[in-house]
Amino acid sequence: MSDTTAPKKSETREPLFHIAKREEIVWWKAWLIRAAAIIASLAACAAISRFLGGIDPSSFFRSMLSGAFGTTRRIWKLFYELAILLCISLAVTPAFKMRFWNIGAEGQALIGGLATAACMYYFGGRIPTPLLFVVMIAASILAGMIWAVIPAVFKAFWNTNETLFTLMMNYVAIQLVTFMINFWVTSGSGTLPPMSEYALPTIGNAWILNIIVISVLTVAVYIYLRFSKHGYELSVVGESENTALYVGINVKKVIIRTMLLSGALCGVTGLLLVGGTDHTISASTVGGRGFTAIMVSWLGRFNPIFMVLTSFLLAFLGAGANQISNDYKMNGSISDIITAVILFFVIGCEFFIQYRIAFRKHGKEEK
């Protein structure tokens, strides 16, 4: 009989600790945990750089800070990077609040950028430049909307899985961009030369306009989500589709409408990237920001104001880590490692905010 062995074994097994969900946590405690996580992550980074790269931790951090804030240009670049990341994160947020996992922001932004580039390529010089800008804006927004609404329609009417669908749409967009570049560029270089003469106007420097546009969008999205009837409807749909039906919300309409908005904002990101700064397009114009945006949005709890902070963190990490690989003549992997370590801590600490770990007091159960 194996029955007799079971209780014996169980008597020796005693849980050392157990994990319990927290009911509520005071806000300062949560921030204390987050701060502790950031400090711990920096310490881990220092240790890694010391033992793997042989870099002195203090110069390591100095290098990181200088990458982000070292020169006026770097600061502008940091804020520009923050703004673009924030813009694409704003785009996915309404969808996420509706529990529609739009992981196709990369493709939606890229297709918006492609539409911009196409306008510049075909209409540049042929129609008055102010009109060109209007066409560019309309085309990019429309392209993003189309790319986003296709999976939304399938989700609304046939309940297809939006995660797979939006993901696949990314690859279609990338291939389409590659095809168009090959179609436009017949010389051997394979890259589209910048069409800077048709770029969006700049104020001061190349980045300010983007930053202004995105600041306005941030406030607008915040207001939309928090105070508008549409925003309310999409949260109800996200929280419980049954409740939405029960109160007479047209769920299909809300899904499609929200994804149109999401796609439109992605299109704007593409417009700003291509028309505002790059003046050309390649398959890597969006550069993975569409995926980073998922993290920005989640870490910011779908709140556009918090998302400013999370995109700042990610933009800072990107700039700082790049500087380190430059300063110490290491390849790009070091910046990936640093970013990964810090994110590991920052995301991991959310576990300790949600749960607490209780250690068993010894002696009570024993004997």
Place this chain on the structure above:
Amino acid sequence: MARPAIELRGITKTFGSIVANQNIDLDVNYGEILSILGENGSGKTTLMNMISGIYFPDAGKILINGKEAVIRSPKDAFSHGIGMIHQHFKLVDVFSAAENIVLGHEEKRFHKKTITAEVKEICERYGFEVDPDKKIYEMSVSEKQTVEIIKVLYRGADILILDEPTAVLTPQETDKLFAVLRRMRDAGKAIIIITHKLHEVLSLSDRVAVLRKGEYVGTVKTAETDETALTEMMVGKKVSLNIERNAPKGMEKRLEVKGLTCFDREGAQILRDIGFTANGGEILGIAGIAGSGQRELLEAIAGLQKYQQGEILYFDPRTGKTESLKDKTPLQIRELGVRLSFVPEDRLGMGLVGNMDIVDNMMLRSYRGGKGAFLDRKKPKNLADEIIEELEVSTPGVHTQVRKLSGGNVQKVLVGREIAAAPTVFMAAYPVRGLDINSSYMIYNLLNRQKESGVAVIFVGEDLDVLIELCDRILVIGSGEITGTVDARHTTKEEIGLLMTRSVSSGPDAPETATTTEKEGDPQ
């Protein structure tokens, strides 16, 4: 001399800041039935889950047969001879009863004959009626429960824990179960039954242990107590258990359902030829075993469930017009001027949004009103304040997320909002499920007040005693059909119980006899 099976000493369990069990001492002896009585949320199930190895206590010890035991898993519990029968059955649908019974029993090979013989032997000893070769999906709820009990006995359990076993049974099935439990007790088993139904406690158990808000109040001998005393122990103060029922007055036809038939996605029939009228100024009860089509019926009226045949008519008391609600969405129904309030069974999954605060939940129905694209949170805030005060909702504030409230308070928020919509038809599905006694009676009173103000109230309930006390007429529904309509003032639980299990379509003369007791629209 009684031999203790389980002794609990100072058991404490907390979840976050919620103390589910605090310092509980409890004994169960072999050869007795112990009832654990307590309101919802008093910690009954948590306590039993610690004995059966699902949770591990934060503090305290469990003694089994006088020896201290550490129970870390259901397997450990089994090796100590403890078996728990959960509210939700854990059976494999496509397996036969015998296959389910041996499932997970590693030591034995599956010899069909020996197992069938063993199962038959257990059945005979305790008086179970079950066919070992029958597949689970062909079984009724009560048969499935029987399989669960045999499964536990087959594994040699001497201590049985049953979590609300009668919640899914008709009165007749309950009697049968109780007979079996008594036989098991006489055979020397220790039986613990969790329940909140007082009359069951009194008729079945030898002793009653009462829990209140996670604390152990005391144990009394069943023979030396009565309903009032037990309620007092459960609630902590005297409670009057009377529902005031006035004769309906000024009744007028409000809602008529005709030949309603509906199928689900797989083509299975859920409702079959349902027809009835609901009148303003009366409470129409709907009784039936859980899952007999009650939910679909109410959802069909609310415009949430499509139906293939039949019609639902609404008689507007203001205009005198008759409107058909067929093929209309909830929004279209409201736009017709039909003021239909609905408290669904799934409160947080359908009636409310758990992650939103009380104010945002208040405007679920009304947010469309007002001009412009933006929300007006002022009126919902006032409504929230009103409901919190009038219905004594205990909450830290109007901006507390609804899911953080207790079951009773969640229900008050929902019922309050639905009443505030000034309905002409008020439908409530299991509105007191999970509520404590005080909140339950408050809900009954609210329903009564709606009835007095001329609203047609439709009440789907599970407790037959309450249905009989509260309603004017009771519609009995079984497997998606109406099996009878009875006058609540002149019926008995047994009569309703029989109607619940009868099948109209299989009995040739059933429809006539089923409606003999009907006294529609005839106030006493």
